[in-house]
Amino acid sequence: MSIDLKTVKHISKLARISIDDEKANKLKGDLNNIFEFIEKLNELNTDNVQALTSIAETTLRFRKDEIKSENIREKILKNSPEENKDFFVVPKVVE
Amino acid sequence: MSDITSQSLFELTSNIKEKKLSSEEITKAFINRAEKSKKLNIYVTDNFEKAIDQSKKFDSNPNLDFKLPGIPIAVKDLFCTNGVRTTAGSKILNNFVPTYESTVTQNLWSQGAILLGKLNCDEFAMGSSNETSFFGNVQNPVGENLVPGGSSGGSSAAVAANLTPVTIGTDTGGSIRQPASFTGTVGLKPTYGSCSRYGIVAFASSLDQAGPMTKNVRDCSMLLEVISSFDQKDSTSIDYKRNYYSRELSKDIKGKKIGIPKEYRVDNMPDEIEQLWKNGISYAKDCGAEIIDISLPHTNYALPTYYIVAPAEASSNLARYDGVKYGFRSPGQNLIEMYEKTRSEGFGDEVKRRIMIGTYVLSSGYYDAYYLKAQKVRQLIKKDFDDAFSKVDAILTPSTPSSAFKIGEKTNDPVSMYLNDIFTVPINLAGLPGISIPAGKDKNNYPLGLQVIGKPFDEQNILNISYALEDKINFKNDISDWWLSE
Numbered sequence: 001m002s003i004d005l006k007t008v009k010h011i012s013k014l015a016r017i018s019i020d021d022e023k024a025n026k027l028k029g030d031l032n033n034i035f036e037f038i039e040k041l042n043e044l045n046t047d048n049v050q051a052l053t054s055i056a057e058t059t060l061r062f063r064k065d066e067i068k069s070e071n072i073r074e075k076i077l078k079n080s081p082e083e084n085k086d087f088f089v090v091p092k093v094v095e
Numbered sequence: 096m097s098d099i100t101s102q103s104l105f106e107l108t109s110n111i112k113e114k115k116l117s118s119e120e121i122t123k124a125f126i127n128r129a130e131k132s133k134k135l136n137i138y139v140t141d142n143f144e145k146a147i148d149q150s151k152k153f154d155s156n157p158n159l160d161f162k163l164p165g166i167p168i169a170v171k172d173l174f175c176t177n178g179v180r181t182t183a184g185s186k187i188l189n190n191f192v193p194t195y196e197s198t199v200t201q202n203l204w205s206q207g208a209i210l211l212g213k214l215n216c217d218e219f220a221m222g223s224s225n226e227t228s229f230f231g232n233v234q235n236p237v238g239e240n241l242v243p244g245g246s247s248g249g250s251s252a253a254v255a256a257n258l259t260p261v262t263i264g265t266d267t268g269g270s271i272r273q274p275a276s277f278t279g280t281v282g283l284k285p286t287y288g289s290c291s292r293y294g295i296v297a298f299a300s301s302l303d304q305a306g307p308m309t310k311n312v313r314d315c316s317m318l319l320e321v322i323s324s325f326d327q328k329d330s331t332s333i334d335y336k337r338n339y340y341s342r343e344l345s346k347d348i349k350g351k352k353i354g355i356p357k358e359y360r361v362d363n364m365p366d367e368i369e370q371l372w373k374n375g376i377s378y379a380k381d382c383g384a385e386i387i388d389i390s391l392p393h394t395n396y397a398l399p400t401y402y403i404v405a406p407a408e409a410s411s412n413l414a415r416y417d418g419v420k421y422g423f424r425s426p427g428q429n430l431i432e433m434y435e436k437t438r439s440e441g442f443g444d445e446v447k448r449r450i451m452i453g454t455y456v457l458s459s460g461y462y463d464a465y466y467l468k469a470q471k472v473r474q475l476i477k478k479d480f481d482d483a484f485s486k487v488d489a490i491l492t493p494s495t496p497s498s499a500f501k502i503g504e505k506t507n508d509p510v511s512m513y514l515n516d517i518f519t520v521p522i523n524l525a526g527l528p529g530i531s532i533p534a535g536k537d538k539n540n541y542p543l544g545l546q547v548i549g550k551p552f553d554e555q556n557i558l559n560i561s562y563a564l565e566d567k568i569n570f571k572n573d574i575s576d577w578w579l580s581e
Contacts, residue, residue: 015454017447018435030448030509037510038399041468051470055526056288056331075194079421088420093430
């Protein structure tokens with residue numbers, strides 16, 4: 001199989017990365033090379049193999065649902081790209 | 096006493112404990128050398144002023160019970176450090192200053208270490224040559240215009256160039272062991288779950304592990320002892336009894352069964368590497384180990400599996416970089432445009448490529464064909480190791496299929512770059528511990544490494560085997576300091 005330009009553009013839309021035509025063409029070539037390499041897996045019959053879901057073979061731990069952090073509002077907002085002491089600011093989403 | 100910066104961690108800690116050196120003297124020596132080593136492009140952010148203050152503070156009331164008493168250490172710029180910029184080698188985190196500390200770096204400071212600064216790495220740890228960093232490539236101190244390996248390339252170069260006594264890197268598919276091999280240093284990737292992932296910028300969560308990068312095996316055992324800990328803040332951290340790796344370090348490997356996997360004899364492997372491997376085998380025999388031929392039949396499928404699993408996990412992990420709460424933002428007319436522009440301008444080409452692969456293999460209609468298939472093959476790869484470890488105690492292989500290559504040599508061919516990790520990737524897929532130790536040189540005098548792979552949680556065993564081999568190999572890096580400026 002091969003990945004065409006339309007698919008590259010569709011994936012870039014899903015990944016929320018805008019790309020121009022020149023980049024899309026370059027990516028098309030790269031992705032096709034990489035997928036050609038990946039297709040090797042089809043040599044293997046895996047019908048009766050269970051997919052590996054966790055390498056660590058442990059179950060997730062439970063913990064008490066307690067508030068441990070002090071007031072971290074300021075810390076969380078500290079790296080905000082646009083200054084505003086109380087909120088994260090984004091472009092208007094509601095008309 | 097030899098020059099301060101060329102001393103091992105073991106020597107430096109002994110000298111501090113015996114009051115032959117102060118933390119301030121040591122810290123200033125490393126800073127002084129770093130100031131003259133800018134050509135290597137190893138540091139992304141330095142913490143020199145604060146480090147000197149902290150070293151003075153340590154000296155005024157030294158706690159000599161610490162395992163890293165007043166020892167200055169620079170770390171890969173993938174570890175979040177409270178109040179010190181953390182970029183992951185990316186434009187998108189160029190202005191990010193964490194308000195919290197990663198668990199493994201906290202473990203260093205809790206044992207008396209002092210942060211020297213943050214070391215260059217491939218963007219989001221995606222790369223094998225440190226050339227994908229937003230902050231430019233790193234020079235390998237071994238020779239001019241050579242890559243230091245990656246993604247922990249700034250870290251491997253820093254240890255080899257004596258800019259830090261030891262460091263910590265992260266390894267998702269070989270990012271500690273391959274750069275260690277390229278620079279003639281020691282690098283260990285611990286068992287998945289050994290070192291906490293809390294506060295490490297995530298790449299592929301089921302593969303990422305932090306680990307020590309050092310001048311020698313003893314230092315490696317000392318550092319692993321500090322950074323490996325159970326952590327409630329990482330849901331995949333494993334609660335088990337960890338060894339006192341440095342105290343239990345031993346060259347006695349008599350009777351240990353060491354497996355040699357025939358599948359690691361790949362096409363076009365340079366004769367030098369074949370020879371290096373043979374030498375390693377004969378050294379292991381000299382030490383009384385028993386050599387056993389084994390088979391890991393799915394080895395050839397590890398890289399294709401990795402290039403589905405790792406980008407898939409990366410595409411989800413990197414979805415958080417949207418320009419909303421932190422990091423770089425490119426303004427847009429609306430929210431979607433802001434996301435798309437931010438990510439397009441904020442990520443470099445290799446990161447975008449991997450996000451695209453990951454998005455594709457997880458997208459509707461392709462999940463079964465790619466992601467599920469890869470998770471099944473991953474099971475087979477893990478089973479290969481389970482079977483092998485029913486017969487042997489450890490496995491010996493080369494670390495990489497080549498020595499360090501020239502800067503720019505492989506940047507236009509992603510697949511040839513990916514092939515660098517052919518011997519290291521299977522270990523991450525199986526969650527095992529692996530260590531690379533310098534074992535010889537090629538015809539250009541560039542270092543080559545051997546890898547020792549262990550059973551889960553058996554770091555002590557691979558450290559001991561490496562310690563015994565290191566003694567026999569007696570590797571000398573003889574780096575010429577060609578980059579130093581006055």
